[in-house]
Each structure stands twice: as C-alpha cells, then as structure tokens.
Amino acid sequence: MVSDSPNMPRPTLTDTLFMLFLRLMAVVCLWFALRYWAMLTGFSFGGGGRFDLLPPAWKAAATALAVMFPVAGVGLWLLAPWGAVVWVLAAATEIAMHEFYPSIFGINRLLVLTHIAVAIVYLLFQVALVFQRRKQARQVRTDLP
Template sequence: MAADSVHVPKPSLSETVFGLFLRLVSISCFWFGLGYWAMLIGFSLGGQGRFDLLSLPWRAAATTLAVVYPVAALGLWLLVSWGPVLWVVAAAVEITMFEVYPQIFGSRPFLFTLHLAVAATFVIFRAAIAYQRSRQARAARIDLP
C-alpha cells in the first residue's frame, strides 16, 4: 500500500453485529417475498391463493408485498440505506393488512410482534452505533493539540 492511501477505520463490533442482523432480516424478507410469490402463482395454499382467484384487496396487497419484500431483502443484504426503508414499507403494509383490516385479510398477531421486535432491535443498534461514534468523535477532538 502507498503511504498516501486513505485509512479506512475498522468497523466496531456493534457495527459488525448490526450488519449480520440486517442480513438475517434480509433472508427473512426474501422468504416472505417467496411466500407471496408462491401464493400468487398457485404453488402454495393448494392453488387457492392464485392471483386470478383473489379478491381485489388481496390482489393489491399480495402483489405489492411480492415485489417490495425481495427488493427490501436486496437492500438489506447490501447494507444500503434504502433497504430498511423498504422493509418499513413492507412491514407497514402487512401491519395495516392484518391489524387494521382483519375482516378482509384475517388476523396474524405474531406477525405484528415480529415486525415490532425487528424495528426495536434496529433502533437499539442504531442508537448504540450513534453513541459509539459520538464518543469516538469527542475523543478525537480532545486529543487534538
């Protein structure tokens, strides 16, 4: 390496674990997306969830989630900023489906709990990383002459 190369700081343990967490969420998003695709093409639910057999609300919601979940999975896997944003969109759609309109979509209380746990874990990780970076920045200012 040249002496004038840019020094890239080594990621902290919390940043590394946060990246692993995002990749695990990415795998689950991809799994949920595959589940919606399997339903829409008639592979699951004994063919009862095929797109042409669904009601209009289910068509809109299932096709939206079948597209948003895999794209969110890609963003989460690549650790880019739009990945969590798309996950929030997908989670909001599912929470709205199953908590606000249970008469149309049914009820899945465990799904709400799962999304809430992932969101809380995400916020805790982001807060820990922000605190760690502020401490490092403060230490760097104190050490300067």
C-alpha cells in the same frame, strides 16, 4: 512516509452485529417474497391463493408485498439505507393489513409482533451506533497535525 490510502477505522463489534442483523433481515425478506410469489402463482395453499382467485384487496396487497420484499431484501443485503426504508414500508403494509382490516386479511398477531420486535431491535442498533460514533468523535485524534 505518508500512506496513499486513507486510514479506515476497523469495524467495531456493534458495526459487525448490525451488519449481520441486516443480512439476516435480508434473508427473511427474501423468504417472505418467495412466500408471496408462491401464493400468487398457485404453488402454496393448494392453489387457492392464485392471483386470479383472490379478492381485489388481496390482489393489491399480495402483489405489492411480492415486489417490496425482494427489493427490501436486496437493499438490506447491500447495506444500503433505502433497504431499511423499503422494509419499513412492507412491514407497515402487513401490520396495517392484519391490524386495521382483519375482516379482509385475517388476524396474524405473531407476524405483527415480529415486525414490531424487529423494528425495535433496528432502532436500538441505530441508537447504539449514534452513541458509538459520538464517543469515537470525542477521542483524541493522533493523526491531526
């Protein structure tokens, strides 16, 4: 008897951990988005970070990040490849803000190091998944005629 549905391989531990990692990144991205929106609308920093009170560089950066982070969070939660791309753009923007323009945006080494550490973990997961898929492709397949 032939099954109508294709046989889907069970997710491995690496797949499951990577999915949990992406979902955790999604939650963090949404937290960053809420932080930027709270700043821009005056709910944080005692209203001192309201959009109309910010210098032009902060207006551009905070507005872009307030849009990029929720988009990245949704993409990461859905496990879509574009979610990671948008997250990389948002993280690179924050790294550039604090590393290349510290006189405008201030120095935030912890944020920069955290973005770099998360990017390294993401790359390590990608390498592990590539090796895992290569190993699975080499295994003898019993479903072939």
